[in-house]
Amino acid sequence: MLQVVCIKQVADTETRVRVGPDGKSLDPTGVTWILNPYDEFALEQALRIKEKLGAGEVVVMSLGGTQVPTTIRSALAMGADRAIHLKTEIAQPDPLVVSQALAAELEPIAPQIVWFGKQAVDDDQAQVGPMVAELLGLPCVSVVASMELEGSRAIVEREIEGGREVVEVELPAVLAADKGLNEPRYASLKGIMAAKKKPIEEKSVVLGEPGLELLSMALPAARSAGRIVGSGIEGVPELVRVLREEAKVI
Amino acid sequence: MSILVFVEQRDGAVRSVSREALGEASRLAGALGGPVVGVCAAAADPGLAGLGEAGAAEILLASHPAFRFYEPRGYVQAVVAAVERVGPQAVIFAASSMGRDLAPRVAARLGVGLAADCTGLSVESGRLTATRPVYAGKAAQRVGFRRAPAMVSLRPKVFAPLAGTNGQAATVTPLPIAYDEAAPKARVREVKAATAGKPDLTEADIIVSGGRGLKGPENFHLVEALATALGGTVGASRAVVDAGWRPHADQVGQTGKTVSPKLYVAVAISGAIQHLAGMSSSRCIVAINKDPDAPIFKVADFGLVGDAFEVVPAFTEAVKKLNAQG
Numbered sequence: 001m002l003q004v005v006c007i008k009q010v011a012d013t014e015t016r017v018r019v020g021p022d023g024k025s026l027d028p029t030g031v032t033w034i035l036n037p038y039d040e041f042a043l044e045q046a047l048r049i050k051e052k053l054g055a056g057e058v059v060v061m062s063l064g065g066t067q068v069p070t071t072i073r074s075a076l077a078m079g080a081d082r083a084i085h086l087k088t089e090i091a092q093p094d095p096l097v098v099s100q101a102l103a104a105e106l107e108p109i110a111p112q113i114v115w116f117g118k119q120a121v122d123d124d125q126a127q128v129g130p131m132v133a134e135l136l137g138l139p140c141v142s143v144v145a146s147m148e149l150e151g152s153r154a155i156v157e158r159e160i161e162g163g164r165e166v167v168e169v170e171l172p173a174v175l176a177a178d179k180g181l182n183e184p185r186y187a188s189l190k191g192i193m194a195a196k197k198k199p200i201e202e203k204s205v206v207l208g209e210p211g212l213e214l215l216s217m218a219l220p221a222a223r224s225a226g227r228i229v230g231s232g233i234e235g236v237p238e239l240v241r242v243l244r245e246e247a248k249v250i
Numbered sequence: 251m252s253i254l255v256f257v258e259q260r261d262g263a264v265r266s267v268s269r270e271a272l273g274e275a276s277r278l279a280g281a282l283g284g285p286v287v288g289v290c291a292a293a294a295d296p297g298l299a300g301l302g303e304a305g306a307a308e309i310l311l312a313s314h315p316a317f318r319f320y321e322p323r324g325y326v327q328a329v330v331a332a333v334e335r336v337g338p339q340a341v342i343f344a345a346s347s348m349g350r351d352l353a354p355r356v357a358a359r360l361g362v363g364l365a366a367d368c369t370g371l372s373v374e375s376g377r378l379t380a381t382r383p384v385y386a387g388k389a390a391q392r393v394g395f396r397r398a399p400a401m402v403s404l405r406p407k408v409f410a411p412l413a414g415t416n417g418q419a420a421t422v423t424p425l426p427i428a429y430d431e432a433a434p435k436a437r438v439r440e441v442k443a444a445t446a447g448k449p450d451l452t453e454a455d456i457i458v459s460g461g462r463g464l465k466g467p468e469n470f471h472l473v474e475a476l477a478t479a480l481g482g483t484v485g486a487s488r489a490v491v492d493a494g495w496r497p498h499a500d501q502v503g504q505t506g507k508t509v510s511p512k513l514y515v516a517v518a519i520s521g522a523i524q525h526l527a528g529m530s531s532s533r534c535i536v537a538i539n540k541d542p543d544a545p546i547f548k549v550a551d552f553g554l555v556g557d558a559f560e561v562v563p564a565f566t567e568a569v570k571k572l573n574a575q576g
Contacts, residue, residue: 024391096357124383126350139434140355140436141436142351162449180497210396211361215392217390223530229554230555231556235556239554243536247533250456
């Protein structure tokens with residue numbers, strides 16, 4: 001079974017965000033770049049499926065600039081077999097054009113499962129998985145919290161408000177992993193060494209006309225520290241009073 | 251010109267997030283052009299005429315027994331058919347689990363841009379501009395749209411529904427779609443409810459979250475009792491979820507949920523940057539922590555320095571007493 005895991009390089013979640021000189025994007029100074037955390041759950045699940053079946057191939061695909069291969073290598077070190085790097089120098093392409101480029105690459109290789117993380121922790125759009133599914137005419141389950149393969153279909157649970165939908169989906173399909181789907185493995189030293197020899201196929205892509213226009217990025221107004229209403233049990237009556245009389249929230 | 255709103259139903263009832271979307275559409279209608287038209291996919295009419303008060307002039311209803319649960323293929327067809335019929339300037343969804351799945355599919359089908367999980371919309375010289383948090387709220391970006399219709403999904407609990415009491419009913423019009431009944435490739439078999447009657451974190455008015463300072467999962471009952479007294483939902487920090495004390499669905503922060511409740515109470519949470527990102531847009535934040543230097547106090551409106559094991563039960567009792575007084 002061929003599975004493709006679409007991954008994105010993002011700023012570490014511990015990053016203190018500063019706005020770059022263009023007024024629209026993250027200032028990259030001092031930022032640590034990582035594999036999008038949700039993509040790790042997707043990759044881990046793909047690897048587990050391959051291991052269970054004892055056959056198949058896991059390919060990672062990533063769209064981005066010249067810095068992306070470092071993140072691709074970490075996915076290869078976890079155990080993916082090979083990678084496809086769709087090269088573009090366009091910064092922050094919108095979800096529509098990314099989806100179109102990925103769909104165009106995926107269509108001829110026809111994977112049984114196309115994996116995504118449920119969202120990238122940078123732009124938080126959570127769009128590319130469902131968009132790629134729509135463009136390929138495939139069924140899709142976003143926010144996958146658990147997944148079992150049953151022959152040519154998958155039984156997946158999808159996190160919704162106050163519960164979970166249990167969805168039966170026929171393969172080929174697009175699945176977008178949520179945290180909690182599994183516990184991603186750490187790359188072993190052997191995996192890291194092996195990753196250096198695994199092939200990364202580079203392809204230049206020309207992106208389409210974006211649907212969005214990024215106008216600006218700004219930091220939210222800093223929340224000013226409020227006041228300490230007291231300490232210990234003695235502070236409780238004052239806390240209740242301010243919540244009731246000043247904030248009017250209880 | 252018109253604004254189209256996707257009206258979401260579950261278990262035969264319109265969800266409150268759709269009233270929020272209709273309310274915002276009504277506020278934009280003046281600057282962008284009305285009327286506000288809704289589109290709903292359902293097995294049966296969930297009382298759509300009643301959405302006149304929520305701001306809708308008309309609701310297009312695509313009905314089919316398969317639409318009892320979320321059925322993406324059919325729902326996409328319904329929204330696309332509605333777009334073709336009314337030619338809206340903007341299409342608005344709730345950024346609920348359904349809206350966040352459906353809206354990108356519709357946008358891909360139409361080949362237009364989508365701004366997901368917006369917290370602000372404005373009209374500047376006749377064009378819609380959306381504000382949306384990025385990096386889980388550490389920053390916000392403003393985006394415009396290059397082609398019509400502009401598509402947006404709105405973060406739950408941020409936009410107010412109309413406080414309408416005009417008694418005006420919306421016109422409900424059947425929307426015929428060519429739905430192919432042949433077995434859909436993805437089908438919801440059942441919906442498992444987590445905790446009946448409790449709102450999801452993203453839609454809760456009040457959230458009480460617990461952190462590592464609670465020392466173990468067996469102590470979470472303190473947080474649960476306070477949440478119950480306040481009529482709120484329980485959340486958790488990443489540390490607690492990673493330790494397996496609470497399910498991931500409870501996690502607030504950058505790899506969990508971003509929330510904007512009326513009241514957020516952080517119990518024994520120190521306030522890591524990824525947690526603060528997920529809850530800083532709450533209207534009122536209360537921090538309870540025994541470490542007076544904990545970063546959580548820097549974002550809290552009201553702080554109480556103290557041991558959660560003593561303070562939380564006392565707080566719970568005080569709230570119960572208040573509730574008893576009405």
